[in-house]
Amino acid sequence: MTRQPDRNDAAEWDQLHRHEITVAMNWVIRTCQMIIRDHSHKTFWVPTGTHAGNTPTTIHLIESARADVLNKLLHHIHGAESIISNTERERAKRTR
Numbered sequence: 001m002t003r004q005p006d007r008n009d010a011a012e013w014d015q016l017h018r019h020e021i022t023v024a025m026n027w028v029i030r031t032c033q034m035i036i037r038d039h040s041h042k043t044f045w046v047p048t049g050t051h052a053g054n055t056p057t058t059i060h061l062i063e064s065a066r067a068d069v070l071n072k073l074l075h076h077i078h079g080a081e082s083i084i085s086n087t088e089r090e091r092a093k094r095t096r
Helices: 010-039 058-094
Strands: none
């Protein structure tokens, strides 16, 4: 874990926050890239287990959408949002 700066060192806090936000956003981008690599063909989503000529059922599409894309993205988006919200709270405390 990154060392937290002294309470009064605003520049170090800003550096820490920039680093945390950048790392979180990089994970969101990497997750998007992994999803595209693993679950797309020519930029279109291909549900897991879909074979040429087969029409997937609605249930299969729902389950695959969640497993292939949505759950993975939501996990990293929620993490990034938490880091950003925490940064906003910490910055508000320091500016009072």
